[in-house]
Amino acid sequence: MSDRELVVLGTASQAPTRHRNHNGYLLRWDGEGLLFDPGEGTQRQMLLAGVSPTQITRLCLTHFHGDHCLGVPGIVQRLALDRLAHPVFAHFPASGGEYFEHLRHASYFYDVLDLREEPVTADGVIARGEFGTLEARRLDHSIDAVGYRLIEPAARHFLPDRLAQAGVTGPMVGRLQADGQVWADGRWVGLADVSAVRRGQRFAFVMDTRLCDGVYELADGADLLVIEATFLDRDRALAADYGHLTARQAARVAAECGVRRLVLTHFSQRYPDLAEHRAEAQAAFDGDVVVAEDLMRVPVPPRSVGVRTA
Amino acid sequence: MSDRELVVLGTASQAPTRHRNHNGYLLRWDGEGLLFDPGEGTQRQMLLAGVSPTQITRLCLTHFHGDHCLGVPGIVQRLALDRLAHPVFAHFPASGGEYFEHLRHASYFYDVLDLREEPVTADGVIARGEFGTLEARRLDHSIDAVGYRLIEPAARHFLPDRLAQAGVTGPMVGRLQADGQVWADGRWVGLADVSAVRRGQRFAFVMDTRLCDGVYELADGADLLVIEATFLDRDRALAADYGHLTARQAARVAAECGVRRLVLTHFSQRYPDLAEHRAEAQAAFDGDVVVAEDLMRVPVPPRSVGVRTA
Numbered sequence: 001m002s003d004r005e006l007v008v009l010g011t012a013s014q015a016p017t018r019h020r021n022h023n024g025y026l027l028r029w030d031g032e033g034l035l036f037d038p039g040e041g042t043q044r045q046m047l048l049a050g051v052s053p054t055q056i057t058r059l060c061l062t063h064f065h066g067d068h069c070l071g072v073p074g075i076v077q078r079l080a081l082d083r084l085a086h087p088v089f090a091h092f093p094a095s096g097g098e099y100f101e102h103l104r105h106a107s108y109f110y111d112v113l114d115l116r117e118e119p120v121t122a123d124g125v126i127a128r129g130e131f132g133t134l135e136a137r138r139l140d141h142s143i144d145a146v147g148y149r150l151i152e153p154a155a156r157h158f159l160p161d162r163l164a165q166a167g168v169t170g171p172m173v174g175r176l177q178a179d180g181q182v183w184a185d186g187r188w189v190g191l192a193d194v195s196a197v198r199r200g201q202r203f204a205f206v207m208d209t210r211l212c213d214g215v216y217e218l219a220d221g222a223d224l225l226v227i228e229a230t231f232l233d234r235d236r237a238l239a240a241d242y243g244h245l246t247a248r249q250a251a252r253v254a255a256e257c258g259v260r261r262l263v264l265t266h267f268s269q270r271y272p273d274l275a276e277h278r279a280e281a282q283a284a285f286d287g288d289v290v291v292a293e294d295l296m297r298v299p300v301p302p303r304s305v306g307v308r309t310a
Numbered sequence: 311m312s313d314r315e316l317v318v319l320g321t322a323s324q325a326p327t328r329h330r331n332h333n334g335y336l337l338r339w340d341g342e343g344l345l346f347d348p349g350e351g352t353q354r355q356m357l358l359a360g361v362s363p364t365q366i367t368r369l370c371l372t373h374f375h376g377d378h379c380l381g382v383p384g385i386v387q388r389l390a391l392d393r394l395a396h397p398v399f400a401h402f403p404a405s406g407g408e409y410f411e412h413l414r415h416a417s418y419f420y421d422v423l424d425l426r427e428e429p430v431t432a433d434g435v436i437a438r439g440e441f442g443t444l445e446a447r448r449l450d451h452s453i454d455a456v457g458y459r460l461i462e463p464a465a466r467h468f469l470p471d472r473l474a475q476a477g478v479t480g481p482m483v484g485r486l487q488a489d490g491q492v493w494a495d496g497r498w499v500g501l502a503d504v505s506a507v508r509r510g511q512r513f514a515f516v517m518d519t520r521l522c523d524g525v526y527e528l529a530d531g532a533d534l535l536v537i538e539a540t541f542l543d544r545d546r547a548l549a550a551d552y553g554h555l556t557a558r559q560a561a562r563v564a565a566e567c568g569v570r571r572l573v574l575t576h577f578s579q580r581y582p583d584l585a586e587h588r589a590e591a592q593a594a595f596d597g598d599v600v601v602a603e604d605l606m607r608v609p610v611p612p613r614s615v616g617v618r619t620a
Binding site: 014015016017018021022040041043044047048063064065066069070071073074077078081096099101102103105106107108109143 | 324325326327328331332350351353354357358373374375376379380381383384387388391406409411412413415416417418419453
């Protein structure tokens with residue numbers, strides 16, 4: 001199991017099908033488990049996918065249409081039953097606070113879950129942690145909706161070969177780190193001479209929306225972009241009417257934003273076969289295209305091989 | 311498809327398993343569709359079972375533990391989406407009214423469903439219709455819970471052979487029906503001479519409970535009894551603690567109450583195999599024992615062959 005992967009729990013939009021449950025996506029990211037848009041049945045889909053609900057550290061809801069949130073009561077009650085030892089943070093559009101309360105208290109249970117509600121009220125950073133920052137952006141759907149992205153900070157790390165070559169050893173490394181330079185073998189050695197900056201990884205989650213600034217801001221530079229592709233391009237008028245994207249639109253976003261791996265999901269049941277979704281996306285985007293299936297695991301692409309020195 | 315059958319949608323208790331969804335039972339009874347205790351995922355289980363949610367005419371909830379009601383939002387929203395043409399009546403313990411409101415309004419949807427809430431406040435008849443009467447009885451669980459039974463009235467119907475033999479023809483039949491007797495071929499012919507009374511069919515639904523009067527009152531004379539058998543008899547102390555039945559207790563109820571077909575369900579996940587449930591039940595009850603599986607269809611047993619004249 002990769003340390004950073006997406007576990008796809010459901011891929012249907014409004015109506016589930018025999019092979020597609022309503023939405024649900026668990027992002028496993030080091031010690032964090034971010035559960036995005038759990039639709040009805042997510043609890044059981046986690047069982048079928050072989051991932052434990054106790055991995056969940058955050059619930060991130062894009063909006064309060066049923067296919068994106070009706071799995072919340074089952075997850076909340078399951079975590080309470082499991083006597084979860086850590087808190088769970090819940091992010092959702094603030095305008096849907098009443099719905100969140102209904103889902104949170106949908107039926108009788110012994111409520112010992114430490115659930116911390118953090119409604120999203122504006123674009124920007126909504127949480128910080130070891131993972132870096134979690135951000136939200138407003139999207140353009142038929143009701144209030146947001147998307148999310150996870151931004152790992154860039155990290156400088158020393159290159160052992162270069163350190164040895166420059167004669168920087170023992171306590172000199174600490175001084176270099178603190179001061180930005182150190183005197184070694186008769187010359188000043190700077191950080192850039194013996195270290196590299198590794199760009200942080202990025203994950204973006206874009207559900208029900210028309211094309212808008214928020215979509216591009218979220219997708220920017222994403223290593224892994226999960227994005228709805230409810231419709232095909234020939235139905236783009238319908239997509240616009242209902243506040244959705246087509247596979248072609250989603251792939252163009254990925255291309256323009258330098259995405260590495262594109263995961264299409266949230267398919268309308270009107271399409272029995274998704275070969276056209278794949279074809280549309282591949283025509284518009286050179287990177288890796290994944291047409292999501294239930295219970296699939298999608299690794300966050302490995303870090304770029306070449307580290308950039310800075 | 312039988313006109314009167316139970317479609318089993320889920321058979322797990324607290325936690326779903328790979329092969330068992332949370333509860334859900336659709337009783338198809340002539341033109342009625344009574345959905346009992348829809349747990350999370352019932353909407354999709356109906357799809358997998360090949361029954362349309364538009365058949366639903368009544369929702370009957372025994373209590374507000376999640377495994378018995380978290381499927382309500384999905385069903386309600388699905389029926390609204392389908393623009394259901396008929397009203398749906400909802401029965402549930404009145405003390406859980408607030409939970410029902412949360413489930414009814416769990417997330418944003420275009421709410422055009424004619425849902426008529428009929429909270430159960432006392433034992434007795436809670437609805438009448440072409441099906442006869444729907445009754446509720448209080449049960450004994452860890453929270454307020456009720457069970458249900460459907461009682462078809464006895465119906466007198468003329469026996470054509472006997473009518474011909476007695477010389478009762480044409481408008482004389484109507485007079486016989488109206489007056490209870492008619493003069494034919496030189497003698498008085500009474501209703502009992504030319505008709506039979508067919509006992510109405512009975513269905514009973516008993517979920518989470520300890521043994522109590524309500525259990526026996528509901529099961530009395532049931533052609534089909536659906537009853538929880540969460541535990542095995544060796545765990546009867548646990549069953550009592552948690553307010554549940556064992557397979558043996560359920561079967562004894564069926565035997566004492568003259569049940570014809572017994573459907574055991576709501577199994578604890580602690581039992582990987584249900585052979586013992588079946589054996590316990592068969593040892594205590596001579597009738598037909600069904601150990602429920604998801605997506606199974608169980609016909610209401612055909613009416614007794616011999617009609618009783620009265």
